[in-house]
Amino acid sequence: MNDFYRKLVDQYAGSELPEELEQEMEGAAMADPELAGDMFTLRKTVELLQGLPAPEFTNESFYRILMRMHAAGVNVETQTPEPTHYQYQLPMQG
Amino acid sequence: MLSSSRDDSQYEKRLLTALIKGDQSAFGGLYELYGDKIFRYTYRMLGNRSDAEDATAETFLRVFRRSAELRADGAFRTWLFRIARNLCIDKMRQHKLLELPAEAHYGGTEEKAALKVTVQQALNELPLEYREPLLLCDLEDISAKEAAETLGISVPALKSRLYRGRRALRERLGGSMEKLK
Structure with missing residues (x-):
């Protein structure tokens, strides 16, 4: 029976199985350290991965991207208020 | 900002329909709706902010230039990610390097x-x-x-x-x- 559960470890790790089947697998894993190790470490891997911080999309990035599009000749109208330092062009020196 | 994915998909449809009809102001709405997602994805693919900003801008520019091909049929997001992916792969081939995101906050x-x-x-x-x-x-x-x-x-x-x-x-x-x- 544990061979059947071994085939489901990937789905278990990604929380893709019905709750009932998950519980069955966890019960079977109590008597099978190898299965338990596979299940625990793979699920932990997915959790660690999903817990990575997302890169922050800052206002500066938002506007730098808009300015890149503007430089390419596309004016993009957004509803997000523009920060004041993007509203006024500094005078050219020299 | 709209909160649920259902609202997002209806909003996306409205924007796409407007853009297809030639209302270019709808393009800004698409950038506001998907800019952060594409930026996050490209940052994770490329590993630095500057390249991610370039790739995000180029992704949306390609959408704008190809707005005549758009269809409001629910496949827009996939298409957008596919454009971003291809641009990232091109950039990775050019640079042949991937840095660890230095600015990420590992709390x-x-x-x-x-x-x-x-x-x-x-x-x-x-x-x-x-x-x-x-x-x-x-x-x-x-x-x-x-x-x-x-x-x-x-x-x-x-x-x-x-x-x-x-x-x-x-x-x-x-x-x-x-x-x-």
Whole structure:
């Protein structure tokens, strides 16, 4: 029976199985350290991965991207208020 | 900002319909709706902010230039990610390097922060074939069907790469995983 559960470890790790089947697998894993190790470490891997911080999309990035599009000749109208330092062009020196 | 994915999809449809009819002001709405998602994805693919900003801008520029081909049929997001992906692959070929995101905030205790850095490094070292499904499915929370369409492969092939990628990541985490037992 544990061979059947071994085939489901990937789905278990990604929380893709019905709750009932998950519980069955966890019960079977109590008597099978190898299965338990596979299940625990793979699920932990997915959790660690999903817990990575997302890169922050800052206002500066938002506007730098808009300015890149503007430089390419596309004016993009957004509803997000523009920060004041993007509203006024500094005078050219020299 | 609209909160639910259903609202987002209705809003997306309205914007696309307007853009198809020639209302170019709708393009800004699409950038506001998807700019952060595309930026996050390209940052994770390329590993630095400047390249991610370039790739995000170029992704939306391509959408704008090809707005005559747009259809409000629900496949826009997949198409957008596919454009972003192709641009990232081009950039990666040019640079042949991937940096660890230096600005990312790895919060928590020192040990947890160190573990996150280890996970990020292990992820960056994975072959692209494995890294892409992990980025799309586990980090961007995109469905297997959409991820498969973005990568131009079947759903079973996507799942196979996803599962092998997770196992490859676990292998690379080796010692760090042992400490968690």
